[in-house]
Amino acid sequence: MPAQKATTAPASPSLERSTPFLVVDRAVLVANIARVHDHLEGVGLSVRPHVKTHKIPQIAQLQLGAGAVGITVATVGEAEVFADAGCTDIFIAFPVWVDADRARRLTRLAGRCRLAIGVESVAGATHLRCKLDPRIEVMVEVDSGHHRTGCDPREAGEVAAAVVAAGLTFRGVFTFPGHSYAPGAAVGTAKQEAEALAAAVQATQEVALMPSVVSGGATPSVGEMRRGVVTEARPGVYVFNDAQQWELDRCAREHIALTAYGRVISSRPGRIVLDAGSKVLGGDRAAYATGYGRLLDHPRARIVQLSEHHAVVDVPSGQELQFGTVLRVVPNHVCIAVNLVDTLTMVEEDAEVQIWPVAARGANS
Amino acid sequence: MPAQKATTAPASPSLERSTPFLVVDRAVLVANIARVHDHLEGVGLSVRPHVKTHKIPQIAQLQLGAGAVGITVATVGEAEVFADAGCTDIFIAFPVWVDADRARRLTRLAGRCRLAIGVESVAGATHLRCKLDPRIEVMVEVDSGHHRTGCDPREAGEVAAAVVAAGLTFRGVFTFPGHSYAPGAAVGTAKQEAEALAAAVQATQEVALMPSVVSGGATPSVGEMRRGVVTEARPGVYVFNDAQQWELDRCAREHIALTAYGRVISSRPGRIVLDAGSKVLGGDRAAYATGYGRLLDHPRARIVQLSEHHAVVDVPSGQELQFGTVLRVVPNHVCIAVNLVDTLTMVEEDAEVQIWPVAARGANS
Numbered sequence: 001m002p003a004q005k006a007t008t009a010p011a012s013p014s015l016e017r018s019t020p021f022l023v024v025d026r027a028v029l030v031a032n033i034a035r036v037h038d039h040l041e042g043v044g045l046s047v048r049p050h051v052k053t054h055k056i057p058q059i060a061q062l063q064l065g066a067g068a069v070g071i072t073v074a075t076v077g078e079a080e081v082f083a084d085a086g087c088t089d090i091f092i093a094f095p096v097w098v099d100a101d102r103a104r105r106l107t108r109l110a111g112r113c114r115l116a117i118g119v120e121s122v123a124g125a126t127h128l129r130c131k132l133d134p135r136i137e138v139m140v141e142v143d144s145g146h147h148r149t150g151c152d153p154r155e156a157g158e159v160a161a162a163v164v165a166a167g168l169t170f171r172g173v174f175t176f177p178g179h180s181y182a183p184g185a186a187v188g189t190a191k192q193e194a195e196a197l198a199a200a201v202q203a204t205q206e207v208a209l210m211p212s213v214v215s216g217g218a219t220p221s222v223g224e225m226r227r228g229v230v231t232e233a234r235p236g237v238y239v240f241n242d243a244q245q246w247e248l249d250r251c252a253r254e255h256i257a258l259t260a261y262g263r264v265i266s267s268r269p270g271r272i273v274l275d276a277g278s279k280v281l282g283g284d285r286a287a288y289a290t291g292y293g294r295l296l297d298h299p300r301a302r303i304v305q306l307s308e309h310h311a312v313v314d315v316p317s318g319q320e321l322q323f324g325t326v327l328r329v330v331p332n333h334v335c336i337a338v339n340l341v342d343t344l345t346m347v348e349e350d351a352e353v354q355i356w357p358v359a360a361r362g363a364n365s
Numbered sequence: 366m367p368a369q370k371a372t373t374a375p376a377s378p379s380l381e382r383s384t385p386f387l388v389v390d391r392a393v394l395v396a397n398i399a400r401v402h403d404h405l406e407g408v409g410l411s412v413r414p415h416v417k418t419h420k421i422p423q424i425a426q427l428q429l430g431a432g433a434v435g436i437t438v439a440t441v442g443e444a445e446v447f448a449d450a451g452c453t454d455i456f457i458a459f460p461v462w463v464d465a466d467r468a469r470r471l472t473r474l475a476g477r478c479r480l481a482i483g484v485e486s487v488a489g490a491t492h493l494r495c496k497l498d499p500r501i502e503v504m505v506e507v508d509s510g511h512h513r514t515g516c517d518p519r520e521a522g523e524v525a526a527a528v529v530a531a532g533l534t535f536r537g538v539f540t541f542p543g544h545s546y547a548p549g550a551a552v553g554t555a556k557q558e559a560e561a562l563a564a565a566v567q568a569t570q571e572v573a574l575m576p577s578v579v580s581g582g583a584t585p586s587v588g589e590m591r592r593g594v595v596t597e598a599r600p601g602v603y604v605f606n607d608a609q610q611w612e613l614d615r616c617a618r619e620h621i622a623l624t625a626y627g628r629v630i631s632s633r634p635g636r637i638v639l640d641a642g643s644k645v646l647g648g649d650r651a652a653y654a655t656g657y658g659r660l661l662d663h664p665r666a667r668i669v670q671l672s673e674h675h676a677v678v679d680v681p682s683g684q685e686l687q688f689g690t691v692l693r694v695v696p697n698h699v700c701i702a703v704n705l706v707d708t709l710t711m712v713e714e715d716a717e718v719q720i721w722p723v724a725a726r727g728a729n730s
Contacts, residue, residue, distance in 0.1 A: 019462070279704055308417065339705070
């Protein structure tokens with residue numbers, strides 16, 4: 001989304017608790033959901049948010065309440081947590097390997113919600129034969145330039161035909177434009193994504209298979225998506241935003257809903273150390289990042305070194321950050337930070353209002 | 366430790382379970398503990414292993430059974446987990462901020478085990494006055510070149526005097542030579558560490574305070590440590606080893622006890638994708654690392670891209686890694702990987718023998 005002012009400023013650090021811990025400003029969270037959903041619905045796209053970012057059923061309910069048509073997850077374990085919480089339409093956007101245990105778990109899920117999984121090769125489609133419950137639909141993943149999983153869009157017809165040959169229902173095509181995570185890449189990536197999905201649709205139509213869903217989206221480029229052949233967007237990070245979105249100029253500082261509260265445990269001229277390290281922030285540092293996260297209230301400071309329990313911060317001259325002060329740290333990649341903790345502390349107007357368990361934390365399989 | 370052959374080869378992948386998950390070869394684990402403890406005791410040093418690496422009381426018991434004098438932890442939460450499991454001598458090697466809640470928790474701990482915490486400044490020592498239970502001893506942290514926390518060794522006397530002035534007992538001095546994590550740095554780092562600790566001892570003696578413990582150590586340089594003024598070593602990673610130790614040539618391939626089992630979910634010529642991503646491996650990638658982890662059984666392969674649930678691997682020409690194959694991935698930094706999962710699967714001679722809960726997972730405060 002283009003940067004714009006939110007109406008609610010994040011809460012300032014005032015919570016009495018042993019640091020470090022993760023805090024969410026609920027008003028900013030709710031505003032982020034409304035703003036992004038409004039944009040996507042405004043351009044004619046359905047929203048199926050990726051809940052791996054937050055792993056919290058209460059937040060999925062906010063997204064569904066704001067018009068999401070269903071949710072996206074990465075693993076069968078995540079699908080189980082959200083199905084248990086009442087989600088009834090789930091897409092596992094991953095080329096799931098269906099072993100005997102997963103076959104049983106997927107069948108149980110298919111009995112209580114509308115379900116789809118991903119596949120990205122003829123071998124993958126063939127592997128599903130007699131293993132995947134036929135109530136579960138299949139989405140074909142194509143590569144739009146991120147070069148991770150996903151077949152060449154021109155091969156989507158062949159893969160879709162293999163899905164049908166395996167006795168399963170082909171629902172549509174999807175891609176993840178992860179290469180939007182680079183400075184200035186959003187517009188070009190959204191264009192590549194639309195072209196790849198259009199080529200995939202054409203390829204499936206050539207084998208007489210009509211996709212009912214054509215799905216893309218990642219937070220950096222979701223503001224550039226438009227209805228064309230594309231019908232659906234699956235952003236994840238937009239609910240919280242993070243230092244990556246901030247540094248890519250895909251959100252404003254005021255749109256950052258989640259921070260780690262960390263305390264200054266060492267203060268020397270020009271340099272402090274916080275007790276929030278990689279075991280609460282995550283260790284991700286993209287090539288374009290200016291550090292290992294950012295200080296929300298001190299944008300010129302830089303986290304120059306990160307250990308498991310220490311963040312070493314260079315502080316601009318003239319700024320004094322005293323021993324014992326609590327500071328708000330914006331993680332580089334919020335999905336990683338949330339997966340490290342058991343709970344998020346929800347605040348509203350500087351007051352703690354609720355503790356939300358990260359219900360699907362660690363649900364990797 | 367210098368690279369040398371272990372007698373037991375790690376188990377090959379044969380466990381039936383939904384990937385990804387973390388597996389420990391128990392024989393390699395036990396051999397790693399014996400080898401490193403034998404070396405350290407042989408050069409006259411006590412061993413106080415850092416258990417943040419594994420967070421598992423059963424492994425601490427193996428270390429104590431192999432002669433460790435006590436354990437090191439990073440947080441009060443970790444100390445509580447290990448005290449609950451019967452550990453009676455714990456050093457929290459961190460400049461702990463003692464708020465009201467931590468003061469209560471530390472007092473409870475002091476009632477059932479011998480306990481010490483770190484301090485690294487006069488301000489930090491002064492902060493402890495009337496907050497820290499006086500049964501808890503204090504170790505002064507000095508900087509030996511890693512430039513994280515730790516005072517200048519020449520200031521150790523001043524900090525130690527402030528500890529005593531705060532009504533507390535000064536136990537000794539410690540450092541973490543984290544700059545040993547660089548190619549060829551082990552010997553020079555161990556020398557700097559010994560010099561910094563000697564300077565710190567001299568500084569405390571100048572204020573008439575005699576340290577009873579002088580503590581250092583990190584896995585890359587622990588093989589270079591010798592008894593001098595130094596009395597104690599606190600390595601952590603050595604129990605499992607990881608791709609960092611392997612690439613720094615501080616362990617042999619045969620000493621790697623922990624791997625993530627991941628499955629080939631996409632196979633194209635020269636490139637595969639595994640379902641083990643940063644949510645099970647961790648995202649750490651040091652400047653010297655050749656990728657985001659290594660394949661234990663395919664040392665020439667390179668993990669060139671890592672997402673939360675995908676590892677993209679370049680495979681040397683001539684090697685075919687088929688769709689559906691399970692491979693063993695060595696995380697770059699094992700402390701981070703273990704902290705992501707709820708359990709480790711222990712194997713012996715290719716058979717699963719036990720599931721060990723990661724009891725102190727996420728105990729960040």
